[in-house]
Amino acid sequence: MRTTQTIPVLAIAALAGAALAIAQPAPARAPGIPQNFDNVEVHILPAQGNVYMLVGSGGNITVQAGSDGVLLVDAEYAGLADKILAAVRKISDRPLRYIINTHYHPDHTNGNERLRKAGSTIAGGNVAGDLGAEASEGAQIIAHVNVLNRMSAPTGRQAAAPQGSWPTDTFIGNEKKLWFNNEGIEIIHIPNAHTDGDSIVYFRRSDVISTGDLFVTTTYPIIDVAAGGTINGYIEALNRIIDLIVPVYGQEGGTLVIPGHGRLCDLGDVINYREMVTIIRDRVQDMIKKGMTLEQVKAAKPTFDYDPLYGSSTFWTTDRFVEAVYNTLAPKKK
Amino acid sequence: MHFLPRPKTARRALLVLATALMSLPAFGQINLSGVWQNLLDEDFPDRLAGPELGDYAGLPINAADRLRGETWDASLITLPDYQCRVHPSDYASAFADIRIWEEYDRESQNLIAIHLHHFAWGTERTIWMDGRPHPPDYALHTAMGFSTGKWEGDILTVTTDHLKEGWFRRNGLARSDKAVVTEHFIRHDNGLTWVTVVDDPAYLEEPLFRSRDYTFSVAGQIAPYPCESVEEIIRPRGVIPHHLPGTNTFLKEYQQRHGIPEDAAMGGAKTMYPEYRSKLKGAGVQPK
Numbered sequence: 001m002r003t004t005q006t007i008p009v010l011a012i013a014a015l016a017g018a019a020l021a022i023a024q025p026a027p028a029r030a031p032g033i034p035q036n037f038d039n040v041e042v043h044i045l046p047a048q049g050n051v052y053m054l055v056g057s058g059g060n061i062t063v064q065a066g067s068d069g070v071l072l073v074d075a076e077y078a079g080l081a082d083k084i085l086a087a088v089r090k091i092s093d094r095p096l097r098y099i100i101n102t103h104y105h106p107d108h109t110n111g112n113e114r115l116r117k118a119g120s121t122i123a124g125g126n127v128a129g130d131l132g133a134e135a136s137e138g139a140q141i142i143a144h145v146n147v148l149n150r151m152s153a154p155t156g157r158q159a160a161a162p163q164g165s166w167p168t169d170t171f172i173g174n175e176k177k178l179w180f181n182n183e184g185i186e187i188i189h190i191p192n193a194h195t196d197g198d199s200i201v202y203f204r205r206s207d208v209i210s211t212g213d214l215f216v217t218t219t220y221p222i223i224d225v226a227a228g229g230t231i232n233g234y235i236e237a238l239n240r241i242i243d244l245i246v247p248v249y250g251q252e253g254g255t256l257v258i259p260g261h262g263r264l265c266d267l268g269d270v271i272n273y274r275e276m277v278t279i280i281r282d283r284v285q286d287m288i289k290k291g292m293t294l295e296q297v298k299a300a301k302p303t304f305d306y307d308p309l310y311g312s313s314t315f316w317t318t319d320r321f322v323e324a325v326y327n328t329l330a331p332k333k334k
Numbered sequence: 335m336h337f338l339p340r341p342k343t344a345r346r347a348l349l350v351l352a353t354a355l356m357s358l359p360a361f362g363q364i365n366l367s368g369v370w371q372n373l374l375d376e377d378f379p380d381r382l383a384g385p386e387l388g389d390y391a392g393l394p395i396n397a398a399d400r401l402r403g404e405t406w407d408a409s410l411i412t413l414p415d416y417q418c419r420v421h422p423s424d425y426a427s428a429f430a431d432i433r434i435w436e437e438y439d440r441e442s443q444n445l446i447a448i449h450l451h452h453f454a455w456g457t458e459r460t461i462w463m464d465g466r467p468h469p470p471d472y473a474l475h476t477a478m479g480f481s482t483g484k485w486e487g488d489i490l491t492v493t494t495d496h497l498k499e500g501w502f503r504r505n506g507l508a509r510s511d512k513a514v515v516t517e518h519f520i521r522h523d524n525g526l527t528w529v530t531v532v533d534d535p536a537y538l539e540e541p542l543f544r545s546r547d548y549t550f551s552v553a554g555q556i557a558p559y560p561c562e563s564v565e566e567i568i569r570p571r572g573v574i575p576h577h578l579p580g581t582n583t584f585l586k587e588y589q590q591r592h593g594i595p596e597d598a599a600m601g602g603a604k605t606m607y608p609e610y611r612s613k614l615k616g617a618g619v620q621p622k
Contacts, residue, residue, distance in 0.1 A: 045472060055472045239572050242415065250418040250455060250561065252476060252498075263472040271415050272499050278574040279405070286578055302579075305401035308536035309510055 033077060033106050042083040044090060045264060049206025050181055053258045054087050056080050058107035062210035062258045064203055065092035066181025070119070072099045073201045073210040073258075075111035084111060085118055095120050098180065100187060101143035101167060102212025102260065103198045104150035104160075104227070112141055112165035142176065143167035144189045146197030150227060190214060193237040194221070196228025200237070202244055209244055210258045211237075215270055217262025220303070220310045221277055223324035230328040231281050238274040245270065276306050284325045294326050364488045364521045366434045366448065369554025373547040374429065381428045385505045388585035390601030391594065399507055399537035400600055404582055406506020409567075409575035418561035420455040422500030423478045424515045427528045427546040430454045433556055448483060448490070456559040461492050468495055475511050490519040502532070502542060510536035524550040539603040 034057060045053040047062075054061035054076075061084065062073035070092050076084060088096065096119030101109050119139025148170050151161040159166075171187070178185040183205040190198045194213045201210040213222055214237040223229040245255040251268030259265055283302040292300070303311065303318055311318045374382055380389075390403055410416055421428065430453035437447045448461040459478035468480055479497035483490055494515040502509050513534035520527040526548040533541045589599045595614055604610050 043470065043472070045470070053472070055470075235572060250420045250477075251415065252420070256474070264474045266474065267415070268419070268477070268498050269475065275410075275574050278572065279576050282574075282576070283578060305398045305405070308396075308398050309512070 033079075033110055035079065037077065037079040037083070040080060040083070042080060042087045044087050047206070047208045047256050047258060047264060049203065049208065050183060051203050051206040051208040051210075051256075051258075052091055053264055054084060056084065058110070059102075059105075059213065059260045060210075060258055060262075062201065062208070063088060063091055064181060064183070064185070064206070065094065066183070067094065068181045069094040069097035069122075071097060071178075071180055071185070072115065074102055074108040074212065074260075075099055075115050077107065077110045078114050081111050081114035081118075084115065096139045097122060098178070099139055099141045100199070100201055101141060101147050102201065102210070102214070103195045104143075104147045105195070105213070105224070106161070108212065108260070109147075109151065109161065109165060113162060115139070116141055116164070116168075138168075140169045141165075141167045142169045142171070142178075142187065144197040144199050145170040145172050146195070146228070150195070150197060188240065190237040190240060191233060192228050192230045193223075193233035194229050195224045198237065200241060207246075207254065208256045208258060209241060211241055211260060213260035214238070215241060215257065215259045215265075215273060217259050217265060217269065217273070218310075219261070219312055219316050220280075220306075220318065220321035222316050223321070223328065225324050225327055229324070231277070231284075231325045232328070235274065235277055235281060238270060238277065241270055242267065242274060276310070280306065281325060281329070284322065285329050288326065288330050294323060294330075297326055298322050363445070363485050364490070365436070366490065366519055366521060366526070367436055369431060369433045369551045369556060370526050370548035371431050371551040371554060372427075372429055373549060376545070376547065380503065385503045386588040386591075387505050387582075388588045388599055389505065390503070390507060391598050392605050393502055393507065393601040394538050394540040394542055394603035394606055395502065395507055395601045396537055396539050399502075400602075401579065402508045402537070403503075403506040404585060405577045405579055407575040407577050407582075408505075412566045413575075414563035414565055417563040417566075418455065420457045420477045421452070422497060422509070423457070423459050423481070423494060424497070424509065424513070424517075424530050424532050425500055425502075426452045426454065426457065427530060427544070431551065431554060431556055432548070433554070451556060453556050453559060455561060461490075468493075479515065486518075488521065490517075492517040492519070502537075508537060510534050512536045513538075526550070540606070 037057065040057045042054055042056045045055065047053050050064050050066050052063040054063060056076050057080065058076040059074050061076055064071040070088055096115065099112060099115055101112070116138040120136045121138060121140050123136040148167045151159065151166050153159040174189050176187040183203055186202040186204065187199050188202060190200065198212055198214050200212065200214055214234065221234045223231060223234055241257065245257070245267045247254040247267045251271055252266055255266065257265040257270055280303055284297055287297045287300060287302065298319055303322060307318060390400060433451040435449050436445060437449060438444065439446055445463045447463055449458060450461065451458045457478060459481060461481040461483040463483050466482065468482065473496060475496045475498045477498050477500065479494040481492050481494040483492040494517070497511055497513055497515065499511045500509040501507055509532060513532055516531040518529040520529065527545055528548065529543070529545045531541050531543050532538065588594065589596055598605055598614055
């Protein structure tokens with residue numbers, strides 16, 4: 001059963017072209033979309049309840065499956081779509097109904113179009129009457145409206161992503177709720193954190209949170225400043241995730257957390273990560289108060305003690321992380 | 335000499351005997367089951383009262399871990415989320431009693447697992463003895479980690495990975511979630527030595543070895559360990575107590591109180607070895 005309103009695909013496509021006024025900055029993510037996935041395997045890890053984690057080469061995918069069908073959180077790369085679908089079929093033979101995008105970056109959305117075509121939308125009554133068979137073609141893609149803004153473009157401009165991969169069902173405000181596979185699902189928008197369109201997805205009965213890149217275990221937080229990301233928003237996101245978690249004891253068990261990248265986690269992992277991010281934020285903030293320039297802050301190595309865990313010299317380098325923290329904390333020059 | 339052909343039953347008996355002899359190492363297994371009482375005569379101040387701030391002597395930590403320790407604020411553990419955090423399995427031998435029991439397959443009587451319950455926070459861990467593989471990297475990490483064991487003669491040797499971040503010492507020296515721990519459980523009649531070797535590529539220059547001793551407790555009982563978090567200090571949302579680098583004024587107290595040179599107090603692999611003493615001659619500070 002579905003309880004949310006659906007905006008028809010055609011209407012969204014028309015609105016997307018007409019209504020967008022936000023300029024499209026170059027994405028700070030996008031290390032380039034890999035072209036060859038021959039050696040990539042998609043692994044299935046049961047989380048708990050109806051929820052599974054798929055691990056491939058991009059962002060993790062969350063799968064919720066049951067008698068109503070299959071719901072995915074994020075879509076990885078298009079080149080992995082067949083392997084993703086094969087993995088999903090090992091979990092369930094029910095139709096793919098929903099793809100929820102946690103944000104717009106290609107390692108989470110590039111597979112939207114191919115996966116969507118493999119699914120179908122629950123449609124009937126007046127909707128089916130108005131649009132015919134088209135109404136049920138393809139799974140719905142749900143995301144915060146800013147994800148659509150980032151992937152599409154005003155009429156006459158080059159969109160960042162092909163139209164077939166755009167969200168078909170967007171929401172504004174702080175939250176969208178679904179009931180699917182006998183489970184309440186909360187899609188909670190966190191403003192200005194990793195980007196300006198992030199959402200976490202909370203499966204209430206299974207007790208699993210899918211965080212997108214608002215929590216990762218493999219690198220420092222990726223803050224896409226050009227797309228509205230900020231360090232304080234990121235810390236608030238971690239605090240919101242922690243607020244939702246109920247452990248069995250101490251910092252373990254109970255609510256499980258599927259990060260955007262990295263391993264399956266629970267409360268203790270998110271707490272440790274929040275501790276690290278908050279401490280580095282405080283250090284950089286203190287250096288800014290002392291009047292230090294970005295170069296001086298980098299030279300002071302505010303991340304030194306955490307570099308063995310999260311430091312990197314490729315793509316999201318430690319320097320890029322420090323720059324992002326500095327640039328979103330330093331007073332803006334007038 | 336002519337031998338009579340052996341009947342089938344005799345052949346079967348020989349086969350059983352041969353099979354038993356081939357699994358001889360199994361007879362070398364030592365029963366570790368029971369309650370073991372922790373002996374605190376080694377490193378006592380570090381283990382029960384807890385270490386002093388800024389005491390990293392004799393630990394093979396690297397510079398990154400030293401900074402973790404220097405910027406750590408004990409007030410961190412007043413936060414509700416931290417109050418019931420359990421001791422990780424590689425630190426659990428620091429204090430308190432343990433109960434060990436074995437789990438066998440009923441049909442084959444093969445040993446499946448050895449379980450260990452620890453008094454502190456009532457933690458329980460499983461050491462798998464059935465040869466199963468360790469989970470993939472992307473599986474959950476826990477405070478107990480994922481452990482597999484094997485008998486090396488009379489010694490139970492255990493390998494543990496999938497650990498959550500823990501600590502080498504309770505004064506802010508972090509042990510990373512990349513660590514792999516090797517343990518040896520060595521029984522000597524009614525004594526048990528639990529050796530822990532931590533290999534942490536993120537925060538150690540060399541592996542950290544520790545040993546702890548236990549004595550068998552015939553009438554041993556272990557009490558429950560309930561823990562409930564409370565709000566001890568009202569703080570603004572999201573505050574994490576810590577010291578900014580270079581501002582922790584408590585670090586010198588240990589050096590001054592015991593007359594220990596800063597270089598020794600700050601630890602590192604070199605401070606583990608006896609020859610380091612000769613480098614310290616004349617470098618000490620006078621205790622107050």
